[in-house]
Amino acid sequence: MSNQNQLQTIQFNNQSLVTFEQNGTHYTAMKPICENIGLEWGSQYNRINRDEVLKSVIVMITTTGTDGKSYQMICLPIQYLNGWLFGIDTNRVKPEIRETLIKYKKECYQALHDYWFKGKAEREIDTITPEEQRMIQNAVTATHQRTGMSYGEIWSRVKNKFGVAKYEQIKRSDHHSAMIYIASMPIVNQPLLINGRNLEETLSVMVELYGYCLHAYEMQEKLSQHPDLADRIDSEIGGQYLHNLKHPLENAMTKAKRFIRNNSEKLTIIKAVDHLLN
Incomplete structure (x- = not known):
């Protein structure tokens, strides 16, 4: 040829x-x-x-x-x-x-x-499912409406952030992070000020911190299922970290959800992250 x-x-x-x-x-x-x-x-x-x-x-x-x-x-x-x-x-x-x-x-x-x-060989898909793709699409729409940022700019930021050519190639393990990243995009021109404070920025930080708390809570749950490993962590590190993480995290996440929901009427951010809060 x-x-x-x-x-x-x-x-x-x-x-x-x-x-x-x-x-x-x-x-x-x-x-x-x-x-x-x-x-x-x-x-x-x-x-x-x-x-x-x-x-x-x-x-x-x-x-x-x-x-x-x-x-x-x-x-x-x-x-x-x-x-x-x-x-x-x-x-x-x-x-x-x-x-x-x-x-x-x-x-x-x-x-x-x-x-x-x-009679057939099926490969487990490690990229986001059609349902997860739809959730990301909805999050992008909500962010477009909330910030006024163009769809092209939002998609470009998402693809650059997760190193993919198409958003469908985002890994399933990155799905929650992608939703948080999209929902946390700030209003570029005119941030909403309430009592002299930037509520948009506060909510963005709150959503991001909620995501980190969620990951920590899930890790605590998984480690708690392995008593030997949990005991080893406590004995070598001290501080009873696994025990002390559970209830404080639950309380912090509950307060974060309440704050976001109470202020979501002012912003449409809740539309993009509601699935994370349930």
């Missing part, structure tokens, strides 16, 4: 991957991938050529670099990249990615088992 290739970026295993589209098929250059994970390209090229399946789909693509020169790259169709990764010796990659690759290979083994014994 040759020229007329347009660079595109697609998501592969939650990573951005540069590809080339030709005749409806996306290809990716193999040498940069090998170099990024610490593999010697020559050895991997020989391994690909020894594989009856991979060598039948490998192609040479010519593209133009930023320097104006033409370069030829050995490429595989994106749908064959999983198979190539599955066969990599984990002892040959960079130490910092070894654990991730081992986890990935375990998923592959499980997927093969499920396909043959259950």
Whole structure:
């Protein structure tokens, strides 16, 4: 294959991957991938050529670099990249990615088992669900109405904050943080002043602190389910932190909820964070 290739970026295993589209098929250059994970390209090229399946789909693509020169790259169709990764010796990659690759290979083994014994293989989604996407959309709408900030600016801030190209790629573990971040965006031009104080700023801080309290409370609950671990923490650190966290946190969260709700009639912030307060 040759020229007329347009660079595109697609998501592969939650990573951005540069590809080339030709005749409806996306290809990716193999040498940069090998170099990024610490593999010697020559050895991997020989391994690909020894594989009856991979060598039948490998192609040479010519593209133009930023320097104006033409370069030829050995490429595989994106749908064959999983198979190539599955066969990599984990002892040959960079130490910092070894654990991730081992986890990935375990998923592959499980997927093969499920396909043959259950008739299908399903992968657990670690990005926000459609319902969580809807909640974020509602939060953005409420923030737009509350602050007057454009939708484009809000979405741009969210994507930059969580390092994603699309908001749908936000991790489920970051969903609460994303909701708090959106709800805490301040009014840029004319903050609402009540009794000489910026209520908008106060509520933003209160919501953010509520989120931290919630995480601490959930951690206390989880640790309390493991008495041996809890006793060890108390014995080595002292202060009976787990015991002393529970009731003060509950009281602080109750007061924070009451304050936010009492002032929510003045601001529409409650629409974006009500699910966090229930």
